[in-house]
Amino acid sequence: MQEKKKQIPSLVKDPKLIEKRREQIIEAAVDLFIHKGFHKTTTREIARASGFSIGTLYEYIESKEDVLYLVCDAIHNEVETRLRETITPNGTGLKILTMALKNFFRVMDQVNDRVLLIYQETKSLPPETIKYVLRREEEIAGIFVEILHKGIEDGSIRIDEKDVKLMAHNIMVLGEMWTFRRWTLSRDYSLEEYTEKQISLLLREISGSVQ
The missing domain is CATH 1.10.357.10 (Tetracycline Repressor, domain 2)
Incomplete structure (x- = not known):
């Protein structure tokens, strides 16, 4: 049985905005994960590096x-x-x-x-x-x-x-x-x-x- 792509819920309904914001999150997270490691990186740091608040971050991801x-x-x-x-x-x-x-x-x-x-x-x-x-x-x-x-x-x-x-x-x-x-x-x-x-x-x- 083929595993399905994970659907990550978002509080935002605009697909283009979701894609844009998640691209920002990915780029910020990659740099942090590479230099600090996944476990030592906090979601607050990801939000800051992405250019928005922790509250905004959680509009696009859950964890x-x-x-x-x-x-x-x-x-x-x-x-x-x-x-x-x-x-x-x-x-x-x-x-x-x-x-x-x-x-x-x-x-x-x-x-x-x-x-x-x-x-x-x-x-x-x-x-x-x-x-x-x-x-x-x-x-x-x-x-x-x-x-x-x-x-x-x-x-x-x-x-x-x-x-x-x-x-x-x-x-x-x-x-x-x-x-x-x-x-x-x-x-x-x-x-x-x-x-x-x-x-x-x-x-x-x-x-x-x-x-």
Whole structure:
């Protein structure tokens, strides 16, 4: 059974205003959560950093956990949106995969602190909400599943069908590796060098026999 997106109640009825204010809350909370941690950050601090009173904050959310959920969802949306921008109907699956990999590693570098935040603080969410957040991870991996299937269909990628999902998750881990291990990897590789090396290794695995 697929977990439903959490509906966060709001006392405000204007959808555009809700979206605008929640964007302000997310941006303020991300900075606070990264620098102070979720548990040490207060809703009053979030309200102040958002530019409005604590009373106004509670017109748009019910709890600090709601804010963390909004933050996690916004980060996943950003990664997914920017990744899907690389997918076009033109070109082979292999070509699209190469472009998607470059963009994915670039995005993971740019939102490094935010991705770390998800993994460090997701455990503070209620169990059902955690399931939804983890499903969003699977949906992003699903983009690579789509690309790999396209490559299998057009013959540019040679991989056993049963290994497609494993390869997609392997790609996700490689992107996250730069996030989690950048502190040491960056001593020996630039982002560009890391990207090219990982792409070379991946393509050797899935297209080595493709002419």
